[in-house]
Amino acid sequence: GTSCDAAGVAAAVRSAADVIIEHRDELVTLDREIGDGDHGENLKRGFTAVVSKLDTAGDTPGAVLKLVASTLISTVGGAAGPLYGTAFLRAAAKLGQESELTASSVVDALQAALDGVVARGKAEIGDKTMVDALAPAVKAARDSDGTDIAAVLTAAADAADQGAQDTVPLVARKGRASYLGERSAGHMDPGARSTALLLRAFAQAAS
Ligand code: ADP
Numbered sequence: 658g659t660s661c662d663a664a665g666v667a668a669a670v671r672s673a674a675d676v677i678i679e680h681r682d683e684l685v686t687l688d689r690e691i692g693d694g695d696h697g698e699n700l701k702r703g704f705t706a707v708v709s710k711l712d713t714a715g716d717t718p719g720a721v722l723k724l725v726a727s728t729l730i731s732t733v734g735g736a737a738g739p740l741y742g743t744a745f746l747r748a749a750a751k752l753g754q755e756s757e758l759t760a761s762s763v764v765d766a767l768q769a770a771l772d773g774v775v776a777r778g779k780a781e782i783g784d785k786t787m788v789d790a791l792a793p794a795v796k797a798a799r800d801s802d803g804t805d806i807a808a809v810l811t812a813a814a815d816a817a818d819q820g821a822q823d824t825v826p827l828v829a830r831k832g833r834a835s836y837l838g839e840r841s842a843g844h845m846d847p848g849a850r851s852t853a854l855l856l857r858a859f860a861q862a863a864s
């Protein structure tokens with residue numbers, strides 16, 4: 658559709674939690690290859706906590722995303738907790754008191770999320786992080802130039818999938834995987850994968 662209220666955003670967050678929980682083992686396996694193996698469990702814990710609080714979230718899309726942010730910050734830990742927390746917090750701030758999302762506010766929220774992750778983590782495209790999924794997703798969302806929220810999010814999710822896939826040959830330059838140097842090549846970045854999963858879940862919830 659062309660708009661989405663707080664209840665719609667809460668439903669999308671629930672779908673995202675389901676997808677993260679379903680993919681817990683896959684994310685753990687990816688993080689075992691180039692990190693410490695906790696990414697799937699960290700996010701499962703965080704999104705389980707989010708779902709348990711979602712009923713108290715408030716009546717704007719921004720309020721829902723703000724609750725997601727504060728819950729992820731206090732429950733996920735590691736590198737990804739503060740980064741995803743910042744992403745959702747910046748998106749929430751961008752939406753302000755708006756009662757309904759539109760395709761263009763979704764694009765602006767995604768851009769704000771990316772800007773927050775980059776401000777916090779200082780990763781550039783090609784450093785083999787979640788930025789490699791989120792940055793192309795924002796660009797694709799903007800270029801899709803539509804009024805349909807599902808179409809914008811599907812374009813973002815498609816680009817994020819490709820971006821995550823494209824992290825496989827890269828050598829990590831940020832985060833724990835960078836300690837491996839050249840040995841980080843040949844594996845998908847777990848945070849790029851989880852970003853792609855989240856965007857796909859949001860796109861499917863909007864469809
Ligand atoms: P930790 O490495 O502390 O165990 P997680 O396993 O939960 O944390 O998350 C790892 C993911 O965090 C990586 O796969 C990467 O995508 C992301 N990440 C790590 N450092 C950065 C950074 N500086 N900028 C952006 N993303 C980062």
Ligand code: MG
Pocket residue numbers: 688692693694695696735833
């Ligand atoms: Mg880890």
Ligand code: MG
Pocket residue numbers: 693695735736
């Ligand atoms: Mg860890």
